[in-house]
Amino acid sequence: MTHVVTESCIRCKYTDCVDVCPVDCFREGPNMLVIDPDECIDCAVCIPECPVNAIFAEEDVPANQVQFTKLNAELSHAPGWKSITKRKPALEDAEEWKDKTDKLKELVR
Numbered sequence: 289m290t291h292v293v294t295e296s297c298i299r300c301k302y303t304d305c306v307d308v309c310p311v312d313c314f315r316e317g318p319n320m321l322v323i324d325p326d327e328c329i330d331c332a333v334c335i336p337e338c339p340v341n342a343i344f345a346e347e348d349v350p351a352n353q354v355q356f357t358k359l360n361a362e363l364s365h366a367p368g369w370k371s372i373t374k375r376k377p378a379l380e381d382a383e384e385w386k387d388k389t390d391k392l393k394e395l396v397r
Contacts (some may be wrong), residue, residue: 289346290325291334292360294353296342297321299385299394303375305334305343315364316372318396319379324364340386355392365397 297320306314313327314334320358323334323343335343344350346357363369385391 289330290328290360291323291330292344292346292349292353293320293322293355294342294344294349294356295389295391296300296340296386297338298391299388300340300378301380302339302378302382303372304337304339306372307375308333308337309373312371312373313364314372315368315369317363317369320363320395321372322360322369324361325361325363342372363397 299319300364301316301319301321303314303316303321310331310333311327311329313329315322315324315325330345332345335345349357379385
């Protein structure tokens with residue numbers, strides 16, 4: 289089992305979750321984070337750290353977000369998506385985007 293970063297992270301990219309991850313399973317893209325399912329140990333410490341509630345245990349991913357399970361696996365191994373292990377500032381306009389939905393079209397790969 290693994291954890292999954294969902295749509296809420298797109299265009300926000302808060303990195304509070306990275307500071308608590310004991311295995312460094314987060315990967316950073318231009319405007320989103322993902323979790324490498326091969327590295328995640330299912331400890332769940334990242335879930336309460338996410339200010340936009342974007343992280344779920346795989347079995348708890350909302351039905352309308354299930355595609356993010358595959359997307360996390362794909363992007364965590366994509367060129368340019370590097371490991372992130374320390375907190376960084378959120379994207380400049382994160383506050384503006386944090387409550388928006390239907391953001392998949394905004395994802396920069």
